[in-house]
Amino acid sequence: MDTALNIGAILVILGIIGSILPAMPGPVLSFAGILLLFFAKDSETVSVWPLVVFGISLLLIILAEYLSPILGAKLTGAGKNGMYGAVIGAFTGVLFVAPMGIFIGALAGAILGEFYSRRKLLESLKAALGIILAGIVMLAAQIIYSVAAAIYYFSKIA
16 A cells, blocks of 8 residues: 555646646646545545545536637637637647647637637737636646645645
């Protein structure tokens, strides 16, 4: 069991790092560490409810990761073509440059969609600003999730 706990500790630490670096799925790694903790410790130390809460939170973060660039563009006034461009760009981007492709593709797609609607450069960049702000919010959410998972993990193994 000590090996599983050591691996879990490494996973939650990598989860924090992965929340900052785009090439690593930080919250997923953090949840994997929590899963190892759940199976390595007895049910008196670690109950199923924190596992459920972290699991549901992870699903919400993953969903928000895909929707945030689109919602960010919408909140800053992107038109219908800008929204379509953000959606197409997000899906195309993730195919070529995962996981940052969601962000980069949505950004490029929103700008191109706004240009297609004959909007001015400033209006197109405003839609892009919404995508950037949504990306920053998602980065913060991932860091908070991974740090909370690490705090929980280390509080239970102490």
